[in-house]
Amino acid sequence: MSKHPNKAPGLWLVIGLASYLLFPWYAIQDTAWYYVLPQILGGSETANGLMQALANDRNWLLTGLLGMGVAAAGLAFPAGKQQGRWLLAGGLVGLLGLIGSGFLIGARGWSFEVLNTSFGELAINQFGMGMGAFIALLSLVVITAFGLARIGYFKGDLFVAAAVVCCSALLALFIAFPVVKALSGAFLTEEGQWAATAIFQRISDSRIWNLNCLGGGVQCGVAWNTLFLALAAAFGTTVLGTMMALLAERCAGPRVQAPLRVIALLPIITPPFVVGLGLILLFGRAGIVNQFLEYAFDITPTRWFYGVLGILVAQLFAFTPIAFMIMRGVVQGLAPSLEEAAQILHADRKQTFFTVTLPLLKPGLANAFLVGFIESIADFGNPIVVGGQFSVLSTDIFFAIVGAQFDQGRAATLAWILTLFALGVFALQRGLLGKQNYTTVSGKGDSGIPMPLPDGLRRTLNGVVYPWLAFTLVVYLFAFVGGFVQTWGRDYTFTLVHFKTAFGIEWGQFGLVWSGAAWNSLFTTLKLSGLSAPLTAAVGLLIAYLLSRTDFRGRNTFEFVALLAFAIPGTVLGVSYILAFNVPPVELTGTGLIIVICFMFRNLPVGVQAGTAAFKQLDKALDEASLMLRATTAQTLFTIILPLLKPALVAALVYSFARAMTTVSAVIFLVTAENELATTYIIGRVGNGDYGVALAYCTVLIVLMSLIIALIQWTVGERKLGRRKAGAATALVTPA
Amino acid sequence: MTFGVEFRNITKRYGTNPSAPFAVKGVSFGIEKGTLTTILGPSGCGKTTVLRMIAGLESPTAGQIFMDGRDVTTLGPAERNVSMMFQSYALFPHMNVVENVMYGLRMSGVPKEAARSRAVETLRNVGLVGYDERMPSELSGGQQQRVALARALILEPGILLFDEPLSNLDARLRRDMREEIRAIQQRLQLTVAYVTHDQSEALAVSDLIIVMNDGLIAQSGTPQEMYEFPGSEFVAGFMGEAMLFPGEAGPDGSVTLGPLRITPKQVVDSGAVKVAVRPEAWQINRDGHGITGRLRKRSYLGSFFEYTFDTALGNIFVVSPDLTNVLDIGIDVGLSLADHGVSVVKAT
Known part of the structure; x- marks a missing residue:
């Protein structure tokens, strides 16, 4: 062979x-690695790994080469356990040497005071790891994995070993490391000393836990605010989503299917706060409703809508479609023969629904509830747009970091609470339902016909869902129209001036000039989202493959850690990145790369879910x-x-791209003037009361995104199966 | 003598939990080159696990596997000279017939045109001409099966594995394909391991049958040996129908079964034994010779009758090919044993 x-x-x-010869070893400030390739043989900053070690006295870098040497010696043996031990030893020596020195020696010599006192000041510093270091580490990780495979783990499969170890290393570096580092900040006192009491002092802060609002006081603590809001939003979206799903699958004819599908797509292609903006145009101080009340009854407009009511309504609108998609999948998956069996056994339709259909939907309901809860506590856009004085954890974390307070300890403490809420619901969901899964799509055909819903239920569904859909459309319509009028509330004349401010193009002396204020952020967003989407899809599908198709020692742990990582709210991830990646060895703050990585790990669950469903x-x-x-x-x-x-590939690509385009919560910490994103730009405009431009920008985003999604779908194409028409229904894009 | 495949003390348990039950509990056997060996057993007996361990899709917990005298225990499927036909055929749904068949060659680096011409030839060998560009979903069950067979054959494997290959076909097609597999195996002198739960299929195609039960080999031998001289109650019951009656073996080697006396072909120790009798081994004597029985039930099955008699030994189930002299319900006849279809197994 x-x-x-x-x-x-x-x-x-x-x-x-x-990697030691061809690439600059360290990260280059203010420019990209490929611009400094000519200076690779010299320069304290730009040299390759070998020159750094030999000419610039950073001889600890030789440990990596030593490890590779040991591994190369191992190749002299035939493929087997003996070779495996050499490869493993070489890989580990190299990794320990490089990572250890990376953490111990930073930009100002030794990173820890203890080392200064025991070994004396170190004259040589080192910068954040760059291209060369990254490739060297990658190859050492892969060699370590090969060593494990040769010894007999992973059934001796080199590819699976490398994939598992690399994915674990990525999750460790970009989720576990930053989150642990950021959360440990809660244990540091103001002076930077370790103290276990620090977190208790912070966490017992009355601003977090007081329950004044129940006793008629002004406001509850921020933790209770978040919890109440999230429970209400999760409950509301689950109920509404289920009703919509039942209506769509069991009552409505084909005429309603198309609009429902569009509604389901809306939250994916729109930034989450568009709904908030639309609601402000309706109910805000200058909104239609208040204007009418003033005109008709002479009631002075107030900001009554801002606060918990506004956030809740906005979140219901924004997240119900997600619950709808989850529940539609579950309702479709119910085997009709089960309902037929119940009816054969003399249950009437109502009894069948409540004793068979609804219990079978239970796992789906729990799932929808969990997703609604996590979306709500992680939501940043709506609370900041319509929240008014009502504070929630995600906005408080933001102001603790970005605002005048700059209190890392408080931010870390709030992040702890947020993470614990998310993990708590996650654990509850898994613990209560375990591995229950009634989705009854099997290879065997089910020729049954779904039971029509009981009449009373059907009337209720019609009475709730259709008005809700109409209301949703009105909100989006207002958001759309808002971009075309002069000043909402005062001057309703049609104008394109907002579009011109944001997206003006002029012919200048030297050709085209992108004079609009929004172009910069739009291009950055497109570039970074475009970079992150294929990466997300690839890593997501790879993890899905490992989870569903391979069996190796430690697979359950791998699965658990991967799932746990996905329960971490975006706000926490964003804070973690900014706290963890601003010093060597991994120095990424302020770059576009950190945003791409954040997009990637934020959206990875979507890729994994789409992949796992497809593998099944x-x-x-x-x-x-x-x-x-x-x-x-x-x-x-x-x-x-x-x-x-x-x-599944298309789904993963589309979702990760769209979510990267529309996400706010995680990246709001990471943007800089240079790397401004569309969503953060819009939030900034809203902050200035500049609704016209903000809404115009939203409209452009939505249109652009629809076009891009259509393009992706068209490029990647349909699966070629030559299947007969009857079986075509299985080729559905799986909702996340 | 080197075997094509040899198992030495193979055990297998799934998962890493040391308390998990064994699927295979210490199995040793050899498959001679150029022969077809069937692994037969009820579902859950470990036969598919054995096949997948030959394929290299599962690795044994303990023991060794040899192929042509080479230890292949730790090697993956790609490093063994084996090929397999799956129960579900596992034709790649996104490739047409010829692409499916040439896949193995392409993965081993054979150029496209050479692979294609060999694929077409192999398809002709299994009797499938003119379907090269069809998708698997456009083929009938029998045609899909031929494609799967061609795909497995094209690598000219040292060992060919079949995992219940006929279970998705209807009865008539099943017999045709069965004969075809046997013919190809004999023409190409292939070493074949064949898993099935259908004993008549096993009897028809095999050189050697291995009956497995509960993770162990119950018995192995040629089809005649297995049917005529089952070594245990389980094998007797599994290799076709048999009724078991308690008997008594004497020191002279003869066995008494109620009023009947038989001389078994095997050597048996004296004491309590069980006698396994095939339903076709009973002879019906209208003159009352033998053990007396009264006809209770009668079913007509086209080519034969099934009778159930009430006797001193309990109910006796008899198959009679005599379609002209049909017995009436309630009639009393004598039943005696023919010299075939009767075997003695140890009482358990």
Whole structure:
């Protein structure tokens, strides 16, 4: 056979060596690594790894090369346990040396005071890790994984070993490390000393936990605010989403399906605060309703809508479609034969619904509730737009970091509470439901016909859902119209001036001039989202593959950690990034890269979910057949699984792109004047009371996004199956 | 003598939990080159696990696997010279027939045109011509099966594995395909391991049958041996129908079964034994010779009759090919044993 067993380890060793020769080792301030390639042989900052170690006296960098040398020596042995030990030893030596020195030696010599006193000041410093260091670490991680595989873990499969170890390393570096580092900030006193009491002092702050509002006081603590709001929002979205799903799947004819699908798509392609803006135009001080009240009854307009009412209504509008998508999937998955069986056993339609249909929906309901809860506590846009004086955790964290207080300890404490809420609901959901899953799509055909809903229920659904849909449309319509009028509330003349301010284009002396104020942020957003979407989709599907198709020691732990990571609210992730990645060894603050990485790990769950759902529909015998025909795991992945996974791939791409375009909560901490994003720009405009431009920008975003999603769908194309028409229904894009 | 496949003391348990039950509890056997061996057993007996361990899709918990004298225990499927036909066929739904068949060659680096021409030839060998560009979903069950067979054959594997290959076909097609698999195996002198739960299929195609029960080999032998001389109650019951009666073996080697006396072909120790009798081994004597029985039930099955008699030994189930002299319900006849279809197993 032409496949040499040592080809992959050899290749990665070569890559590792190349990283020491061809790339600048450290991160370059203010420019990209490829601009300094000419200066790679000299310069304290720009040299490659070898020159840094030999000429610039940073000899600790040689540990990496030492590790690679040990691994290379191992290749002399035949593929087996002996070789595995050499590879593992080499990889670990290199990793420990590079990572250890990275943490111990920072931009000002030793990173810890203890080392200064015991070893004396270190004259040489080092900067954040750059391209060379990253590739060297990557190759060492892969070599370590190969070593594990050769010893006998992962069934000896090099590809699976490398994938699992690399994914774990990524999750550790970009989720566990920053979150732990940021949350540990709560234990530091103002002077930077460790004190376990610090967190108790902060956490017992009355601003967080008081319950004054129940006793007629002004306001409750911010933690209670968040919790009450999230519970109400999660309950409301779950109920409304379920009603919409039942109506769509069981009552409504095909005529209503199309609008429902559009409604379901809206929250994905619109920034979450568009609803808030639309509601302000309706109910705000200058809104239609108040204007009418003033005109008709002479009631002075007030800001009555701002506060808990406003946030709750806005979140209901914004997140109900997500619950709808989850519940629609579950309702579709119910086997009609179960309901038919109940009816054969003399249950009437109402009894059937309450004893069979509804209990079968239970896991879906819990899931929708969890998602609604997490979306609500992580929501930043709506509270800041319509929240008024009502504060929630996500906005408080923001003001603790960005505002005049700049209190890292308080931010970390609030992040603790937020994380614990999220994890608590996550644990509750998993604990209560366990592995219950009644989704009854099996290979066997189910020829039953879904039962029509009981009449009373159907009337209720019609009475609630249709007005709700109409109201949603009105809100979006107002948001749309708002961009085209002079000044809402005072001057309703039609104008394009807002669009011109934001997106003006002029012919200047030297060609086209993007004179609009919003172009810069739009281009940045497109670029960063575009970069992150394929990465997210690729890593997400890879993790889904590992979780659903491979079996290795520690798989359950891997799954648990991956899922846990996804329960961390975006605000916490954003705060963590800014606190963890502003010093070497990983110095990313202020770059576009940190935003891309944040997008990626924020949206990874979507890729994983879409992938896992798709893998469930793919017969495992197909992978095995390919393996039997002597394809490697990697060949199987690329020739069999990926082509069959196209719908999931499209879904993952679309969702991760769209979510990157519209997210606010995590990236609001990471943007700079240079790297302004569309959503943060809009929030800034709203802050200035500049609703016209903000709404115009929203309109442009929505239109642009619809076009891009259509484009992605068209490029990646449909799955080629040559299936007969009857079976075509399974090729659905799985909702996240 | 080197075996095509040899198992030495193989055990297998799923998962890493040391308290998990064994799926295979210490199995040793060999498959001779150029023969077809069937692994037969009820569902859950571990036969599919054995097949997947030959394939390299599962690795054994303990023990060794040899192929052509080479230890392959730790190797993956790609490093063993094996190929497999799956129960569900596992045809790649996004590739047409010829792409499916040439996939194995392409993955081993054979150029596209050469792979294609060999694929077309292999398809012709399994009797499928003119379907090269069809998608798998546009084929009938039998045609899909031929594609799966061609795909498994094209790599000219040292060992070919079949996982219940006929279970998705209707009865008539099943017999055709069964004969075709046997013919191809004999023509190409393939070493084949074949898993099934259908004993008649096993009897028809095998050189050797291994019956498994509860993770262990119950018995192995040629089809005749297995049917005529089952070594245990389980094998007797599983290899076709048999009724078991308690008997008594004498020191001279003969066995008494109620009023009947038989001389078994196997050697048995004296003491209590069980006698397994195939329903076709009973001879019906209208003159009352043998054990007396009264006809209770009668069913007509086209090519034979099924009778149930009430006797001193309990109910006896008899199959009679005699379609002309049909017995009436309630009639008394004598039942005696023919010299085939009767075997003696140890009492358990």
